[in-house]
Amino acid sequence: MRLKRLHIRYYPPGIILDYEKGGQQRTKSIDFLDLTPDTDVNDLLADIRRVEPLITASRTDQVKALIKRLQDKLSQRDERKFYLFKALQAHILPLTNVAFNKSGSSFITGSYDRTCKIWDTASGEELHTLEGHRNVVYAIAFNNPYGDKIATGSFDKTCRLWSTETGKCFYIFRGHTAEIVCLAFNPQSTLVATGSMDTTAKLWNVESGEEVSTLAGHSAEIISLCFNTVGNRLVTGSFDHTVILWDVPSGRREHTLIGHRGEISSVQFNWDCSLIVTASMDKNCKVWDAESGQCLSTLTGHDDEVLDVCFNYTGQLIATASADGTSRVFNADTYQCVCKLEGHEGEISKVCFNPQGTRVLTASADKTARVWCVRSSSCLQVLEGHTDEIFSCAFNYEGDTIITGN
Structure with missing residues (x-):
C-alpha cells in the first residue's frame, strides 16, 4: 500500500x-x-x-x-444572522421538497407541477427544468458528494435519473406499482434506492439503469429510507409500524425493528453506521443498534406525532420535529433531552442541524422557519416571508445558507 x-x-x-x-x-x-x-x-x-x-x-x-x-x-464562533437573499417563484404549483448539492452552489426543487428545477444558489437563476414525469415530483436528491446526477421520484410510479449539467434524462426506472415517495443515492453513487406506496423498495444501477433488486417485506407504504455511510446497508420505515434493515449486496433482510405503535415517519443512520434513529406517529422516537437490531432507547416527551428526526453530522445529537409544535434535541449517548425548542404556532414537519451541530433549523405550518441555538435552547432567528406552510428546509455544507420551501 x-x-x-x-x-x-x-x-x-x-x-x-x-x-x-x-x-x-x-x-x-x-x-x-x-x-x-x-x-x-x-x-x-x-x-x-x-x-x-x-x-x-x-x-x-x-x-x-x-x-x-x-x-x-x-473553534470558530457562529454568530451569523440570515437575511432574505432571494424569493423564487419556483413553480406554478406548490413545492414538495428542496435539496442542496454538496458545495451548496446549486439546489433543486420538486413540485406538484410535475417538474424538478435546478437553481444557481448565488444568482437565483434557474439552470434547468427537468420535465417528463406525468404526476407530482415528490422525492428528489443529488448524488452527493459528486453532484453530477439527480434522481426524481414521482406519483407516476417512476424514478428518473438526470444529468445536473445538461438536464438530460439518462434513465427512467420503471417497476413500482404505486407512488414513489422517498429515494436516496448510496454514497458511492452506484445505486439509487426508491421507496413506494406499493410496500416495496427497489435498488437501481446508476450506470446501466437496470433494477438490481426488489426489497419486499413491509405490509404497508414505505415512507422513508436511508443508506449507511458505507453503502452496504439500507434501512426502510413503513406505515406498517416497522423498520427493516437490509443487506444491500444480497438484498436480504437482516433485521425487522419492531416496537413502534404507529406509522414510521422518518429513519436515519448516524455517521459511523452504529445507530439508527426512527420517528413515529406514536409520539416517540427510538434508537436502535444497527448491528443487532435491538432497541437501545425510546425518546419520549412529545405530545403529538413525531414527523421528522435526524442526527447531527458527528452522530452525537438527535433532533426531533413534532406535530405538537416543538422540537427536541437529545444526547445520542445518554438519550437524555438536552433542550426543548418552543415557539412555533403550528406543527413542525422538518428539522435539521447545521454542519457544525450548533444550530437547529425547523420548518413549520405557521409559515415560518426558525434557527435555534442547541446550547441555550433559544430561538436565534424567525425566518418570515412565506405565505403558507413551510414543509422543507436545509442548510448548505458550510452552514451559511438556508433554503426553505412551501
Whole structure:
C-alpha cells in the first residue's frame, strides 16, 4: 500500500486518504467524531499511527497540520444572522421538497407541477427544468458528494435519473406499482434506492439503469429510507409500524425493528453506521443498534406525532420535529433531552442541524422557519416571508445558507 495524498473533511471532522493497493486507486477515511479544540493533537496522532499503517513518520507533520485546521474550524464562533437573499417563484404549483448539492452552489426543487428545477444558489437563476414525469415530483436528491446526477421520484410510479449539467434524462426506472415517495443515492453513487406506496423498495444501477433488486417485506407504504455511510446497508420505515434493515449486496433482510405503535415517519443512520434513529406517529422516537437490531432507547416527551428526526453530522445529537409544535434535541449517548425548542404556532414537519451541530433549523405550518441555538435552547432567528406552510428546509455544507420551501 502506498499513500498518495491526504484531504481534509470539515463535516464531520476527518481526513481522507487516497492510496494505491495492488495497482488500484482506493480511498479510506479517518473520522474524528469526538475532536474538540482542546484535544491533544500529539496523543491523537499517536493513536492514529498505532492503527493506520499508511500514516508513516514522514506524514506525521502533514496529518498534525490537518488536525489543527480542523480544530481551528471547530473553534470558530457562529454568530451569523440570515437575511432574505432571494424569493423564487419556483413553480406554478406548490413545492414538495428542496435539496442542496454538496458545495451548496446549486439546489433543486420538486413540485406538484410535475417538474424538478435546478437553481444557481448565488444568482437565483434557474439552470434547468427537468420535465417528463406525468404526476407530482415528490422525492428528489443529488448524488452527493459528486453532484453530477439527480434522481426524481414521482406519483407516476417512476424514478428518473438526470444529468445536473445538461438536464438530460439518462434513465427512467420503471417497476413500482404505486407512488414513489422517498429515494436516496448510496454514497458511492452506484445505486439509487426508491421507496413506494406499493410496500416495496427497489435498488437501481446508476450506470446501466437496470433494477438490481426488489426489497419486499413491509405490509404497508414505505415512507422513508436511508443508506449507511458505507453503502452496504439500507434501512426502510413503513406505515406498517416497522423498520427493516437490509443487506444491500444480497438484498436480504437482516433485521425487522419492531416496537413502534404507529406509522414510521422518518429513519436515519448516524455517521459511523452504529445507530439508527426512527420517528413515529406514536409520539416517540427510538434508537436502535444497527448491528443487532435491538432497541437501545425510546425518546419520549412529545405530545403529538413525531414527523421528522435526524442526527447531527458527528452522530452525537438527535433532533426531533413534532406535530405538537416543538422540537427536541437529545444526547445520542445518554438519550437524555438536552433542550426543548418552543415557539412555533403550528406543527413542525422538518428539522435539521447545521454542519457544525450548533444550530437547529425547523420548518413549520405557521409559515415560518426558525434557527435555534442547541446550547441555550433559544430561538436565534424567525425566518418570515412565506405565505403558507413551510414543509422543507436545509442548510448548505458550510452552514451559511438556508433554503426553505412551501
